[in-house]
Amino acid sequence: MHRPRPRAGCFRSGLDALLRRPLRAAVAGGASIPDGEVRAPARAAGGLRRIPVRRFPRSGGGPRRGDPARALPRLPRPRARREPVGRGRAPHRIPVVGGDGGALAPLGRGHDRGRARRPRAGLVGEPRRRNPPRLPRPGRGLLRLQRRGHRRARDARRGGNRARGRDRLRRAPGKRHGRDPARRRGRLHLLHPRRAQLPLREGGERPRHRASRRHRRRGVPAPTRARPGRDARTLAPAARDLPRRRRSPRGRPAGAPQAHQGRARAARRHGPRPPGGARRPGGDRHGGRLRPRHRRHRGHPCGHGDRREAGIRVTGPLERWFEACGWRAFAFQREVWEAYLAGESGLVHSATGTGKTLAAFLGPAAEALAQGERESPSLRVLWITPMRALAGDTAQSLAKAAEGLGLAWTVGLRTGDTPAAERARQAKRPPSVLVTTPESLALMLSQAEARERLGGVRAVIVDEWHELLGNKRGVQVELSLARLRRWNPALRTWGLSATLGNLDEALERLLAGGPGRVVRGVSDKPVVIDTLIPEDVERFPWAGHLGLAMLPEVVAALEASPSTLVFTNTRSQAEIWYQALLEARPDWAGVVALHHGSLDAEARAWVEAGLKEGRLKAVVATSSLDLGVDFSPVERVLQIGSPKGVARLLQRAGRSGHAPGRTSRVSCVPSHALEFVEAAAARRAAQAGRIESRRPVEKPLDLLTQHLVTIAAGDGFVEEDLKAEVRSTRAFRDLTDAEWRWALDFVTRGGESLKAYPEYRKVEEVDGWHVVRDADIARRHRMSVGTIVSDASVEVRYFNGKRLGHVEESFVAWLSPGDSFVFAGHAVELFRLENMVALVRPARARASTVPRWQGGRSPLSNEVAESVRELLEAHLEGRAAEPEMRAVERLLRLQRSWSRIPRRHELLVEQCETREGHHAFFYPFEGRHVHVGMSALLAWRLARARPASFSMAFNDYGFELLSREPFEPGPALREGLLSPENLLDDVLASLNAAELSKRQFREIARVAGLVFQGYPGQPRTARQVQATSGLLYEVFARWDAGNPLLAQAEREVLERELEFSRLAAAMRRLGNASVVLRRTRQPTPFAFPLMVARLREKLSSEKLADRVRRMQLEYDREADEAMASDAQAELFE
Structure with missing residues (x-):
């Protein structure tokens, strides 16, 4: 609509121009006006009428009270400019006309007719509003208004419907809600992609999408709605009826009018945008390239680079999006998409950074496009990831992919870091795609509305399946998937992995033995x-x-x-x-x-x-x-x-x-x-491609009892139905009726030992339906869901409330007020410990103590251990040309001079005597966990033949047996010291199996819900948890010796602490190996790390460093002498 140009000498407020609303009054310059009033000249009436003025609160250099000329914030030099065009907003002109600051006149149609007229209420076509928009305070908010315009004005430009309420739907049925939480600060968990190419409404009604209106103005027919009955395999787009137009070299359709200079500059700089409005990241003939501030490389946020890799072209909207972005799909991605559209499930195994995320996600996206699902649906895709950092990154990548394809899908994020308010919003309005963790998924299953929220899920993608497969978290995913498959038998499940050795077993676990395929992707990534x-x-x-x-x-x-x-x-x-x-x-x-x-x-x-x-x-x-x-x-x-x-x-x-x-x-x-x-x-x-296999966990009954309470706290269960559902998983396929009855009795009565305590009667049976009726029990259970168990942690916080993180309680227990330590990159001093919160302040002196956390030491894997033995043998034969082997040539030559370097089929045993006693060093090269059990086993067998006491030390290369009394391992080695017979009984007898099982039982008790770790802000201390779990262990051992949780504790000790299956294989190998005994004058270079490991348990870090430094100097002198003698021998030869 034509708007008349204001006459010279008039001034229009820049803020009012941003709001695109005329002023409601004119002020005559120089008139005496009482505070709080503005008098507008009315020539026809011959008088003044009073209009109230909206004032700003006084702050800093803001407008003065009652000053009409300063009632609005100051703007930059008056000039005509264009507002930057953002996504979803058509370009519009913002006139800012300058004047001499004198008389003010309204800008209505009759502003030059000699009389004041009441201006319009808003834009053309905008309904009148009773209250004017609230004017902002000057500052950053004003700058934001200058960039984007006032919210209400933007809503009006988009059709006026967004201004009718926060959570109201549009009047037209079936239309998407108008909010865009992705534009709000702090709302990063919901991303609403912009829709592209929406069809006209029936009856020729004006469509609400800006692109479609632009097509109508330019005479280009708007895209038609996708036909619902088309073939899903063609992936034909909704806009395929658009006329194909020749592209100009700049990427703009030839002959198309240039709507805005800013858009033209963006097109010259970035090239044309792909469907959905996302800028294309690179490409040669397709336009410019994406140059974010932080990247030197062109590439897609989901993993695709700027190169056109050799691959198979896809069809339909995926083809156009890939072509627009300058990509080509890999063959394995095309295979995954076709398999998904055919209703299949499977496992994708491809190198890191080769596009596994797009391979898994674009299958559901293509299906939605083929079905014409442009609106934002309820929860359709569930994405399970093992880590919170990975979850956030994945959510952003999926949102960008959905936006690029023009899908109106929302992507939600739910992890342990998600605020409660965001979780509540997701419960009221579920996103289309939810990225979550195994623990958060189990929590959702414990809600009464679980089936209503999760029953419509069509696809589940389990990312980094290899990280979940080898622990109880993987079993938790299996149980959750079994629940979802019962609600939706047509559920499709896909797993993603980059480093996994046992692919067939991983696929069987993921799909519960159902049909599926393993899709092998790019494996030759450099x-x-x-x-x-x-x-x-x-x-x-x-x-x-x-x-x-x-x-x-x-x-x-x-x-x-x-x-x-x-x-x-x-x-x-x-x-x-x-x-x-x-x-x-x-x-x-x-x-x-x-x-x-x-x-x-x-x-x-x-x-x-x-x-x-x-x-x-x-x-x-x-x-x-x-x-x-x-x-x-x-x-x-x-x-x-x-x-x-x-x-x-x-x-x-x-x-x-x-x-x-x-x-x-x-x-x-x-x-x-x-x-x-x-x-x-x-x-x-x-x-060589030798990647470690992940061994799944079998029948964890503690997790089964937790799952029973989870389902009962949700919508409840019938015994036979849930038993069949649990047995459908591969982890519990061998679950016996006796084990099932024990688990059900454990959660309903507390078992034989705890039936007298009401707090252990968690599940009740009502008319054959098992439910949790006590709200407090359900609340406490939800706080304990999961299998990640760690020691009680203490929050570290400054006095001003800034949180640094958490350390284990066992570390803080050794500190006294005033002690300094280094944590989170800060040198802090402990001031006070109260309610599991360590209040600290900046340390006045330099701190050297660093917190220690339990765990973290990974043993040498079987594949690397085997490669180490091969490499040492290749060095003996002169076939090792690696630069690393040349770097340790001096050490290996000294080892060869003092003792020997073992071959693959040999076991080297060194003996020496020092002031500490008699040493025997064994070098199986099998990894730390195996050496823990092997050293205890050999010490027990030696002591059984001849009473003696031994001190032990171990690392990834071997172990040490130290005794004050002399002993000879040679005869025992020849008499079956390394025999694998009666291995399990001897290992249990050699170790304090009861104490190890008791320690492992703490974790089992937490997972099973026997030990409550406290409410948020009021956690129980590690001593309380340890005392409770220890008491329960003693009660079970005395009054319920056949309790399956005790047997599970013993089994987990053998597998997790000792790697018993690997220990048995090592004993069989060493039983057939050649034993090489060497007596040395002093410990060899191979024995040096073992001695340091033993001294580390006795000495402080400072004393140990001094001791190691002296030992190193002695060894260096010995090595120099050995090298000199070897050089002379070679010279004489």
Whole structure:
């Protein structure tokens, strides 16, 4: 509509122009006006009428009270400008006409007719509003208005329906709700993609989508609605009836009018946009390239790069989207999409960063497009991920993919970090796609509305299935999937994995034995695995686990790379390395960060965002960033210490170069000399494709009892139906009737031992229906859902309320007020401990103590151990050309000179005598867990033949037996010391099996719900939990010896603590091996790390460092003499 140009000398408020609403009065310059009034000239009436003025609260340099000329905030120099065009808003002109600041006149149609007229209530076609919009205070809000316009004005421009209420639907039936939570600050969990190419309504009514209105104005027919009966395999789009138009070199359709200069500039800079409004990331003839502030590489947020990889073209809307983005689909992605549309399930195994996310998600998306499902549906896709950091990254990637395809899907995020208000909003209005964790899914199943919310799920994608397969979390996923399949028998399930050895077993577990396929994707992604080797390698430490001797090399590697991830094996090691990097380079403060699971959620989120945006040069992290988070700017990964496994090495390498066509690079940073051999062995195993298998957990009855209470707290269950549902999983396929009856009796009566206590009667049977009727029991159960068990943690907080994270209670118990320690990159001093909260303040002195967390030590995997034995044999035969083997040539030559390097079929046993006693060193090279059980077994068998007491030490290469009395292992070795017969009985007798089982029972009791860990803000201490679980163990052992939970505790000790199956295989191998006995004058280089490990349990860190330093000097002198004698011998030869 034509709006008349205001006459010269008139002034129009810039803010009123932003609101596109005329002023309601005119002010005559120089008139005497009482405070709070504005008098407008009325020439026809010959008088003044009083109009109230809206005032601003006084703050800073704001407008003065009662000053009409300053009643509105000041704007920049008056000029005509165009508002930047955002997504979903058509371009419009904002006239700002300047004047001399004198008389003000209304801008109505009759503003020049000599009389004042009451202006219009709003825009053309906008209904009159009773109250005018509230004017903002000057400041940042005004700048936001200048950029985007007032909210009500924007709503009016979009049709006026959005201004009718926050949560009201549009008048037209079937239309999507008009809110856009993705535009609101702090609402990152719901992302509403913009719809593209909506059809006209019936009857020629004006469509509400801006693009469609633009087509009508330009004479281009609007897209028609997709026909519901079309073939799903063609994936034909809803807009396929649009006329095909030739593209100009700039990417704009030839002959199309240029609607806005800003849009034309964006087209020249970024190229045409793909369907849905997302800018295309790269491409040659398709226009420009995406250049975010943090990225040097073109690539898709879901994992696709800028190169046109060789592949198969897809059809329909997926084809157009891929073509618009400059991509080609891989063959395995096409196979997954076709299998999904055919109703199949399966497992996708492909290298990290090759597009597994798009392979799994675009199948459901293509189905929705084929069915014409443009509106936002209820929950359709459930995405299960094992980590919170991965969940947030995945949610953003899925939202961008849905937006690019033009789907009106919403993506929700529900993890342990999701606020309660967001969870409540999701309950009222479920998103189309929900990214969650196994624990959060179990919590949703415990709600009374679980079937209503989850019954319509069509697809479940389990990301990083290999991380869940080998523990109870995987069994929890199996039980949840069984529940969803009962509600929807046509449910399709897909798993994603990058590093897994037993694919067939993993598929069987995921699909509960049902039909499915394994889709093998890209396996030849280039991965560079190398090792940082110091210049003075001859003086490299022979023992240790921190690796700080490599600090100069690590700093040099960080300087050469714009963004690097530095992985450590423990949280304590991460804290130490973070402090060491800042001390070495203080100028890196602010660009080097720390990330591990004990830090506060806000700190972790800040680090993850900094990595994605390229603002951080380096991040020291643990396994909290292992899995498929897409940190595109990261170009290199450093692994401090040995990775201990091939899968972990490849997984961490995939954090760099996370896109098809890019090269991933990981550099190992050894902490002692023998880890050079480990690094070379891990690379050999990776190149040979030997990846560790994940062994699933069988029949965890503690988790079964938890699941029974979960379902009963939800919509309840019938016994026979739930028993069949549980037995449908592979984990419980061998569940006996006796075990089922025990589990049901345990949750209904408390079992034989606890039937007298009402708090253990959680489930009640009402007319054959098992439910939880006590609200307090249901609430306490939901607080304990899950299988992740850790010691009680203490929150670390400053006096001002800032949270740093959590440390274990066992660490804080050793501290006194005034003691200093390093945590979360801060040197703090403990002030007071109250209610499981450690109040701290900045330390006045330098702190060196670092918290220790239980666990974190990973043993050497079977694949890497086998590769180490092969590499040592190749070195003896002169076939090892790896640079790492050349770096440890001095150590290996000294070992060869003093003792021997064992071959693959040999067991080396060294004996020596020192002031500490008589030593026997065994080198099976089987990993730490195996050596724990093997050392106890051999010590028990030796003591059974001849009474003696032994001290033991072990690492990944071997173990040590130390006795004050002399002993000869040779005869016992020949008489069956390594025999695998009666292995289980001897292992249980050699160890304090009762104490080990009692410790393991604590975790089982927590999972089974026997021990309550406290309410939020009032957790129970570790001593209370330990006392309760210990008392229950003694009660069961005395009064209910056949309790299945006791047998489970013993079984888990054997498998988790001792790796009994691997121990049995090692004993069989060593039983057929050749035993090589060597008596030495002193401990050899292979024995040096074992001695340090034993001394670490006795000495403090300072005394141990001094002792190790003296021992290292002695060994260096001996090595120099040995090398000199060998050189002379070679010279004479």
